[in-house]
């Protein structure tokens with residue numbers, strides 16, 4: 001998101017989110033290609049690494065991403081594996097709520113309500129088909145036994161990272177809250 005887009009977003013909010021104080025503008029120079037040599041100036045907005053709030057935003061990002069990865073694995077797993085993954089998500093949601101209460105006032109109530117919705121969506125994903133799913137698509141092959149969508153594999157293309165294997169359709173409900181929690185009036189992780 002460029003700085004103009006961020007400013008537009010802030011202008012149209014009823015109250016400026018607390019994270020606005022934590023953002024700095026950075027000028028970046030982009031090297032143009034050989035056909036049009038030269039440099040292009042671009043303004044971007046990023047978190048001020050010296051600001052005291054930044055470490056909490058990074059912590060929130062780690063918790064959110066861990067839940068999202070469990071959600072992705074759940075969406076292609078048999079029910080027994082989904083239940084195991086759900087138990088791993090429970091303490092992460094707890095930590096998100098504590099983090100919001102301790103460090104994200106005055107947006108804490110809004111964030112906690114989103115975290116509750118996120119947890120409900122992940123619990124629903126674990127319980128799909130009344131907990132009777134036996135098919136295992138963690139190899140990235142085939143079709144989802146719940147919704148019939150072809151399983152998606154996104155190549156990581158980076159050494160040390162594994163491919164993302166997911167049912168995109170079954171993941172839509174929880175991804176909505178993953179995205180909403182990234183907004184400036186929530187955990188503001190979109191600026192990382």
Ligand SMILES: [Zn+2]
Nearest residue numbers: 144147167170
């Ligand atoms: Zn599905």
